[in-house]
Amino acid sequence: MRRREIAFRALPDVPDVAPGDNPGAIVVAALRSGGITLQSGDILVVAQKIVSKSEGRFVDLAGIVPSQRASAIAVETGKDPRFVEQVLRESSAVVRVAPNVLITRHRLGFVMANAGIDRSNIGATGGDDWVLLLPADPDASARAIGSYCATHLGVTPGVIISDSFGRPWRQGVVNVAIGAAGLPVLVDLRGHPDRDGRALQMTQVAVADAVAAGAGLVLGEAADSVPIVHVRGLDWWGPAGDGQTLIRPPEEDLFR
Amino acid sequence: MRRREIAFRALPDVPDVAPGDNPGAIVVAALRSGGITLQSGDILVVAQKIVSKSEGRFVDLAGIVPSQRASAIAVETGKDPRFVEQVLRESSAVVRVAPNVLITRHRLGFVMANAGIDRSNIGATGGDDWVLLLPADPDASARAIGSYCATHLGVTPGVIISDSFGRPWRQGVVNVAIGAAGLPVLVDLRGHPDRDGRALQMTQVAVADAVAAGAGLVLGEAADSVPIVHVRGLDWWGPAGDGQTLIRPPEEDLFR
Numbered sequence: 001m002r003r004r005e006i007a008f009r010a011l012p013d014v015p016d017v018a019p020g021d022n023p024g025a026i027v028v029a030a031l032r033s034g035g036i037t038l039q040s041g042d043i044l045v046v047a048q049k050i051v052s053k054s055e056g057r058f059v060d061l062a063g064i065v066p067s068q069r070a071s072a073i074a075v076e077t078g079k080d081p082r083f084v085e086q087v088l089r090e091s092s093a094v095v096r097v098a099p100n101v102l103i104t105r106h107r108l109g110f111v112m113a114n115a116g117i118d119r120s121n122i123g124a125t126g127g128d129d130w131v132l133l134l135p136a137d138p139d140a141s142a143r144a145i146g147s148y149c150a151t152h153l154g155v156t157p158g159v160i161i162s163d164s165f166g167r168p169w170r171q172g173v174v175n176v177a178i179g180a181a182g183l184p185v186l187v188d189l190r191g192h193p194d195r196d197g198r199a200l201q202m203t204q205v206a207v208a209d210a211v212a213a214g215a216g217l218v219l220g221e222a223a224d225s226v227p228i229v230h231v232r233g234l235d236w237w238g239p240a241g242d243g244q245t246l247i248r249p250p251e252e253d254l255f256r
Numbered sequence: 257m258r259r260r261e262i263a264f265r266a267l268p269d270v271p272d273v274a275p276g277d278n279p280g281a282i283v284v285a286a287l288r289s290g291g292i293t294l295q296s297g298d299i300l301v302v303a304q305k306i307v308s309k310s311e312g313r314f315v316d317l318a319g320i321v322p323s324q325r326a327s328a329i330a331v332e333t334g335k336d337p338r339f340v341e342q343v344l345r346e347s348s349a350v351v352r353v354a355p356n357v358l359i360t361r362h363r364l365g366f367v368m369a370n371a372g373i374d375r376s377n378i379g380a381t382g383g384d385d386w387v388l389l390l391p392a393d394p395d396a397s398a399r400a401i402g403s404y405c406a407t408h409l410g411v412t413p414g415v416i417i418s419d420s421f422g423r424p425w426r427q428g429v430v431n432v433a434i435g436a437a438g439l440p441v442l443v444d445l446r447g448h449p450d451r452d453g454r455a456l457q458m459t460q461v462a463v464a465d466a467v468a469a470g471a472g473l474v475l476g477e478a479a480d481s482v483p484i485v486h487v488r489g490l491d492w493w494g495p496a497g498d499g500q501t502l503i504r505p506p507e508e509d510l511f512r
Contacts (some may be wrong), residue, residue: 004266004474004482103412111425168424169367170432171504172442174461174469186428205420206428207473213430214470217463217490218260226260236475250428 004234007247010218010226017227019056022143024148026050028226029045031153038149043158043183043188043234045215048134049118049228051161055135077102083117083131090115091132109247110178125210135161139242146182158183158234161243162212163217174199176214177243178210183239185245194243207236228251262489263299265290266474273483275312279397280404286484287409294405299414299439303469303483304390305374307397307417313341313389319504333358339387346371346389362390365503366434368421370392391417394435395498401440412413414439416491417499418468418475419473431472433464433499440464440494441501462502463492
């Protein structure tokens with residue numbers, strides 16, 4: 001068997017990101033600062049927050065008037081009614097409401113807490129009332145970063161835009177891919193033989209989510225968090241996909 | 257910031273495992289074969305299958321008489337009624353039944369497809385009727401592997417027993433930790449400051465699941481799968497836990 005090793009390295013010295021900054025340029029600068037020469041097959045995992053910030057996806061809750069529905073959910077969850085209103089505006093369906101829990105289907109399809117809206121690590125843009133939405137189109141953001149690298153470094157890496165998600169039956173969050181470009185995100189093993197030459201029951205592997213999860217180990221969440229991770233050594237076949245590929249269609253939702 | 261890098265390396269030359277083999281001895285031999293000197297802080301991710309095989313967790317479906325309930329679920333799912341019966345015997349609750357879908361709560365607490373019972377990659381123990389159950393106590397299996405390494409190599413690594421799980425709202429499987437010992441499996445960040453000095457909303461990070469997911473990228477599922485992955489560079493604080501720590505208590509199940 002050939003050697004199989006995959007390494008995740010946090011890139012140092014990534015500056016704070018402001019609206020209008022080009023995430024591609026930030027990635028290229030971070031690679032240079034980290035002394036990394038991009039190679040074919042490399043992947044960059046970029047925290048959702050820096051993409052959202054660069055796109056100026058800030059909302060000032062002070063300007064939000066909660067609907068009646070948002071106010072009712074705010075009572076049930078114990079959350080700020082203006083925050084709930086913003087979550088509803090980002091969502092196509094409400095999945096679960098409970099004390100301190102608000103899970104919705106984001107308009108992009110992700111079932112997640114608070115429609116992915118953040119109140120921490122969003123920078124000193126405003127007061128406590130500012131929140132940060134998901135990028136408008138994370139797959140497009142990933143493609144744009146890949147293209148920028150192609151133009152300026154001569155190599156198109158795989159790119160994953162990553163955010164941390166809770167899971168219904170397991171404790172704690174893990175990072176997943178909310179956007180992706182230039183790598184196989186879902187690899188189909190159906191029909192491949194197993195070690196005994198038997199066809200695999202196992203069907204599809206969520207490769208981009210696994211890469212995002214591994215990157216989460218060096219991304220961090222606290223004061224020493226870094227928003228970009230370089231990944232080398234992924235060895236999977238399959239066509240490139242995007243983050244949407246990883247969303248289970250609502251009609252296959254295991255709870256319908 | 258200090259350098260943060262985590263590397264996952266598949267160990268070569270792991271032989272087929274038979275009932276009665278010592279997984280600790282298999283791990284130590286694989287480390288030697290891979291030329292790896294274990295260091296403090298290293299983690300070994302071990303595929304559930306080799307632990308189950310070493311424990312002889314095989315069942316011959318030919319000896320199983322399906323109950324009426326199993327037969328009814330077999331019709332709904334299109335699965336072998338004897339297989340369904342064995343799944344039910346391993347489970348404390350049925351979560352979801354649909355064509356080709358049988359999700360239960362395993363008696364150890366994991367909500368997963370088919371109670372984790374495998375029909376692929378289980379070796380040439382018998383005919384097509386043999387299946388392989390999860391290890392009897394995966395946390396104890398992880399501890400035993402760690403102890404064996406301590407005795408024979410002088411270092412106690414973190415150990416994760418890993419299996420691949422589907423997710424209700426996302427396509428594809430990722431690896432998670434069904435057993436663990438000697439590492440922080442769930443790291444609590446509540447109250448830690450974020451980059452802006454603000455307390456994190458984010459609460460707990462499923463570190464062991466993220467390590468298992470990353471390891472899954474080199475473990476593989478098909479004919480060239482390797483059952484042991486060496487992980488170096490995990491840099492998280494927090495007390496050691498076990499795989500059970502990662503199970504969301506049923507009363508916190510997001511679907512109750």
